[in-house]
Amino acid sequence: MSTEVRSGVSPRRPSPGAPMGRLRYGVILGLVLVGLGLLVGRVVVLHVLDRPFLQGQGDARTLRTDSLPAHRGMIADRHGEPLAISTPVVTLWANPQDVPEDPIQRVQLATALGVDLEALNERLARYSEREFMYLRRQMTPEAAQRVLDLRVPGVYRQDEYKRYYPAGEVAAQLLGVTNVDDMGQEGLELAYQPYLAGTPGLRRVLKDRRGRLVRDLEVLREAKPGGELTLAIDQRLQYMAYRELKAAVAEHDADGGVVVMLDARTGEVLAMANQPSYNPNNRAGLDPQGLRNRAIVDPYEPGSVVKPLAMAAMIEHGGIDPDRVVDTAPGWMVIDGFTIKDILNYRDLDLAGILRKSSNVGMSRLALSLDEPVIPQLYRRLGFGQPPGTGFPGEAAGEVPAPVRWSSSQWAALSYGYGLSVTPLQLASAFTAIANEGRLLQPSLLRLNEPVAGEQVISSAVARRVLEMMDKVVEPDTGARRAEVPGYRVAGKTGTVRKTGAGGYQENAYRGFFVGIAPVSDPRIVTVVMIDHPRGDAYYGGAVAAPVFSRVAGSALRLLDVPPDRRDLVKVE
Template sequence: MMKLEGALHPWRFRLMLGLLMLLIAVIAWRIVDLQVLNQGFLKVQGDARSVRHIPIPAHRGLVTDRNGEPLAVSTPVTTVWANPSELVAVPNRWVDLAAAIGQDAKVLAQRINEVKTREFMYLVRGLTPEQGQRVLDLKIPGVYAQEEFRRFYPAGEVAAHLVGFTDIDDRGREGMELAYDEWLAGVPGRRQVLKDRRGRVIQDVQVLRNAKPGKALALSIDLRLQYLAHRELRNAMLENKAKAATLVMIDVKTGEILAMANQPTYNPNNRRNLHPAAMRNRAMIDVFEPGSTVKPFSITAALGTGRYTPSSVVDTSPGWIHIGRYTIRDVSRGGLLDLTGILKKSSNVGVSKIALNIGVEPIYSIMQKVGLGQDTGLGFPGERIGGLPIHRKWRDPEIASFAYGYGLSVTAVQLAHAYAVLGNGGKNVPLSLQRLEKPREGEQVIDPKIADTVLHMLRAVVEEDGGGGARARIPGYHVAGKSGTAKKISGTGGYTQSAYRAFFAGVAPVTNPRLAMVVMIDEPATGHYYGGLVAAPVFGKVMARALRLMNVAPDDLPSAPVRTAEAKPGSGGRG
């Protein structure tokens, strides 16, 4: 009779039975542990497959002008997205979806098929909430929506170069939007939701953290003045068939930039056909040789040395001078000119003789102190500093050309700032692109008496015959200013013979200066290219309206005639 093998080895049977029972006990204990003693583990695992945290978008801070007029606002928009792995199961609904989001049905089908194994794709971004709801109302499987914010710019192209714009993800990309991105950007919130296995929200559980909107930013510009500058600059560019144009206006007392306009410009609300050249804030990015507009600072340096007085006379005959192998010429034939006459006639010969007499150091120092070729401290993205020339040993032609505006590079903002220093009694107040609650302290860089003297010399340039600034005159106001014309540097070195920049820089009113302004017209192509002919009229029109908009009191009103009592006929007595 045969015996069972297990009976021959009873210890093996008992061992296997014991291991089996131990395994059953471990499994039973784990079940009790998870279901009774330690429920949190399964809850966490379940939540990981159903509870989700999704961001709550935060809108960016409001950007306004100095008077509270909106320049950049955030509006709610709807982004429609899809789960391709779900959407691919209903191809019969793709035509309806394409029509609802405004896309070609074939293009949409191709996009879906390319990513059909993924779980996310953008269908369209930036829809209005009403448009987004119409898409959701189609109830197409796999199509969802989320709320976002989109930036809108009420002033459009008028303030585009200064305000800048954001990208599709609402991050600053140009201008003040980029410079103050962290300040303007809000902090997104978080909310807890329940989703099914297909990623659809089935329950909104709670808000874990509320979204914090970005902080507001009040700029220094006055939108009224900005519109005015934009309009006149555009008209001037078209009238003169110019390549570009720039205008900068500064409050002399506070250093706040009240207007900054450039042409060509662009619409930040529609950038589909945007040309890169139109995006440049030329007032802060383009550098140029300022030409005769810096002659007042050379005269300021001469007065500061004590070697010259306003009545000092310089012989500019016969209208040219040889310095080494170079010949410096004046437009007029010259003659005996005092310092005011040198500015009125814009005499290169006169300024050159003065510069060679006093040396380059005083002129260099004054230009540096008024901010030419120096950092403005504005922190604007892409801003250029320009620069004053550095020579180990200055040759006479370099000294002469430097004194009348060649060999250095500045921006329009720097040039306007320099004139603001003259208008502020020689005090250099830091510039600001933000509205200031109270003026900042400045540094006295020019003797107040000298600054006032030069300002009145520049008044003669505008108001007296033969001064070259007649087209900048403003009825009822005394204006001080200086025109300039500079040849452009060619791409191969040297100067072009047919491309010019025309400038006019000035301050008004002279009696109590309030505004400093610079106008630059780049490559006028109508045959007129002198600053007094091309840029001065823009200065006069914009400055006149700006002074009236700001209620600046006139300082050049005619005196009322003195009326005397007339004797009536027959009323005289006999003696």
């Protein structure tokens, strides 16, 4: 054993200046410098070479493009009165993962939202794995702010618009409705959805990882409001038509009804009322039957109201002498095993008398004397059997049977309004040809800014002759006497039709019609009234539909400032 060990003295360590110390120091320093170089290089790579990629990844996690809702265009009547407008509302949503479980806050939140606490807790639990759920849609800004003032974590707002209909049920079927996302679902709201909806805008925002808005950055595209739609409807006339129709349906315990009023000079739809109806501002308990715009989408057998049109066809195209007299005795006739009846045995009737007495026998004998199907041909020229072209969703074409192997009974039935189907709008449109010197006007739901020429479908002389015949139908001793309008001459025609069912025509189930033109001296309006299945003894068109026409037409003529043309019917107060 060496002397150093024995004496207990430790061996000498090499000094830093020794070769081994310098080597160790150099290695450590080199490692530090390499690490520092790698770190600096990585920083350079991240901030220079990879900067676009990393910035894009960061933006993808924080920058969002949100939609800016576009204000839906207003629907107005012909005078600019609003029929459908959009109002700002607030939708509240929540991130269920951020909503605290504190019972006091939950109670406050449920109370402010106006919902049941148990139901709220159940929904929050059901969406607990998600980051989004609606709390309540389309609240008023004031009500929503009361909720937001609670400052419950995880509760946020979203600005939207809600459609409001000032006229309520009065024009519901014509206007239609929008859904909760302000998209058109029925009626004109659906037909003009792209035009009314406008174009949503875009904005760039900064959000945190939970999707919460941190800051608005910029607007990428401004929202473009929807266009405004101006209807031909006159809101004043619409209110009156609806009021009178609703009262008549209730009075006769009917299934429903329709009133359509057209401008006799332009074809514009001044009023279109339906029963049953609904309140588009509150759809709780909505009856689906109330959604149907029966005036446009439901065709019916018209019955005797089309006799003036058939008469015009027979005079103009069938060569029937306007002064011809027809023997209708004994008040009935049998064709192909079917019995055609009049109410009474009217014996000899001229053409005006046939319309005045509404003689089915007289119309049938005239029709069977023709060699050509002039009646259905004119029906088609008047628009029957084809959509009226209003653009309304689901508008019906109706039906005029093709002249293939017709029997004599079918030939006759077309002359008194059976065997075909038309909508009330088609019927009103057809009578613009009688009111307008033989020129047919296409119906328009939108206000027209230019005069319309119309299509000449019958001669002006025949149109005037038929109008005069219809004038004699509405007199004190006729079944249409209840259609008289004080101060005005009225041309009209009643109709009463049996309803059809699974087994054919039903017993004791009718539709009552009236079509009227006023005033006769210078026609301004054409109006069709239909009462569906009136119950009780009064079911004829002259008893249930004619009085509605009288009240609606009288109010309309006064509002339109049409001068009276019949002094003997002016009421003296």
